Amino acid sequence: MKGYLQSIETMGLLDGPGTRTVFFLQGCPLRCAYCHNPDAIAMSGGKSVSPEQVLEIASRYRSYYGEEGGITFSGGEPLLQGAFLHKSLELLKQEGYNTCIDTCGIGNPSFFPKILPLVDTLLVDVKAFDHESFENLTTIPGFERYLTFLESLENYGFRGQIWARHVMVPGYTDNEEAMKAFVEILRPIRHRVDRIEILPYHTSGVKKYRQLGIPYRLEGVEPMDKERAKELEIYADKLFADSLRQERKKERENNVDKFKILKDREVISKIEKAEMFSSLRELPLLREVADEDVDGVLSEVILSNIKAGDYIFRTGDAPDLMYLIYQGQMKIFYNTIDGEEQIFYIYRDGDFVGGLNLLVQAPYRYVGQALTDCKVVAIPKSTFDKYFYDSSVILRSVLTKSFERIRWAEELIQRLATSNASMKTAGLLLKLVKRIGVETEEGIRLELSMNREELGNYSGLRRETITRKLGEFKELGYIELVGNKVIIVKDLEALEGYVL
Ligand code: SF4
Known part of the structure; x- marks a missing residue:
């Protein structure tokens, strides 16, 4: 050269x-x-x-x-x-x-x-x-x-x-x-x-x-x-x-506004907040909060109702809040330079995002948008520093989550670079089986919160391609499609064969 x-x-x-x-x-x-x-x-x-x-x-x-x-x-x-x-x-x-x-x-x-x-x-x-x-x-x-x-x-x-x-x-x-x-x-x-x-x-x-x-x-x-x-x-x-x-x-x-938006949608019932806390108490993130601090944490975190389609955070947001999903599903994505949406993760009940941003004081790089109506707990940085920062279990949990994301991102890069459309579709279905699959008599049931376009964005395929591939898998008897929002995986082994 x-x-x-x-x-x-x-x-x-x-x-x-x-x-x-x-x-x-x-x-x-x-x-x-x-x-x-x-x-x-x-x-x-x-x-x-x-x-x-x-x-x-x-x-x-x-x-x-x-x-x-x-x-x-x-x-x-x-x-x-x-x-x-x-x-x-x-x-x-x-x-x-x-x-x-x-x-x-x-x-x-x-x-x-x-x-x-x-x-x-x-x-x-x-x-x-x-x-x-x-x-x-x-x-x-x-x-x-x-x-x-x-x-x-x-x-x-x-x-x-x-x-x-x-x-x-x-x-x-x-x-x-x-x-x-x-x-x-x-x-x-x-x-x-x-x-x-x-x-x-x-x-x-x-x-x-x-x-x-x-x-x-x-x-x-x-x-x-x-x-x-x-x-x-x-x-x-x-x-x-x-x-x-x-x-x-x-x-x-804007950050003040962000707090205001969350506050406007806040669930103020103490009972609902206490219920939320007890049901999330088993998560490593909250398990370590000392009993005597529970009231303090509850009074500072914001539990908000977020409607499907609403944004929870955006690229460039300051690292002053982290988010824990109490109920519902959120997609994390960024817009590529071609204007396409690349979905990185789908988060659901018990998942959290933003812990590393608070730790290293780095602005959010991606966008978080509710896929379904959600209840989201926003934990301000001051609360994180006061009640969470000294716990090695919490820090480990934040780092483990970050590590999982890096692994997932690496897998995604590899999948996008080396897979054909069948492999990408099979890989996506296997990922969903792991995340949301429910064993039933007919097969593994996937209740989707994403439409076909979003499924494509998650797997690096165009909407038409993913629709066509799902149709092919159905013809082959690997899956069954029930309307647009349910997929039943009939032959897990056959799907695994594409990605091994
Ligand atoms: S950018 Fe303009 S000034 Fe620079 S080399 Fe090209 S023509 Fe010359």
Whole structure:
């Protein structure tokens, strides 16, 4: 495998943290008016290099990188050479290098989930702040695509820091209104933005255009005044800090609302709460609560009626409550970047979720939605800390549950990656047998709370496929379908044969 390089800078100080070796990759689909590497724009040309050679070059300068420095891929547009970039980053990461890419988010998106988890710092070039200016500057209509790239970074698995950069050209974006628009664009990635940089436009690339005989579109525009650019950078920084503060305030208000919603639906009858507690008392989570603390716990937890279809928590919710299902069923899912719903777990009576979030203070990553009418116990963090935190049994129970989820997620990944539709359907039925199967004379009865679409989302299949596969299993005599909500498994062994 080969990549195409325009040049290498061995001791770069500007393209990411610390001292870095910068690989400038060949090729860029944009035609930025101020591009000072017009010779790097063409996809062809450049010097070919393998990922192994990148690693070898990086190792020559390793002693200069210190704690922060490392390797940067710039360009051109490095994401255009997806396979090469992925392999190079993989090798570099295996050897513990700090990695950075300088990008406009243009490339084959199928590589993004492979590349972005391997990146420590992303230098995000924000070319323009609206569709029209983007097109004028770059000559292509890519603004929407660019915004989608920013919005999808988390879903692609990017967990590093972002330096957001903007080249300021006098007469174009050297004003406060433009800085407001800049900060607004950063909204979906704000939690990862570590630095905002305004790069003053300069004219040192003009002579390259003359040498190459390419017309220069900013002919006659003076270089950007550095002091004014710095002033506007400070202004944008302050705006950004303000917007973060506002967001946090809003999040706090939303959390208050979340408590209010639960409180509005609270079961206030003391008898029902006491009944609930005694019936859940045998769970490891509650068994350890000392008898003298029961009244205290009961007065603090919120037992709420949640209607089928209502949300219990959403992605990004603060870790201030965990949830225990007293009655009913809840699905835990997330929306994939293709807009599909991927269901991870179906939880029912006695299951709980959110314990690990409280322990490590991490926001919820998934969505919890009631599949049936539910009664859910919300345990506030303060109650958890006061009554539960010191119990090794409770902590073990939270960790065991988390471990089960990891196992289930691993199985899911394997199933989605390696199984065909029959295997996925059989695997799903076996999972349901384990979770909700009831032995009857006719076979193992599964009372479903999910429709066909949700069954598909749980198993990684489309609704039509799962419906067809269930029909086939019925024809083969493995199962019986009773309406849409009941499946009777007649031949467990035959289903097991698909997944063993
Ligand atoms: S994105 Fe960078 S390399 Fe591509 S045209 Fe613009 S300035 Fe040049």
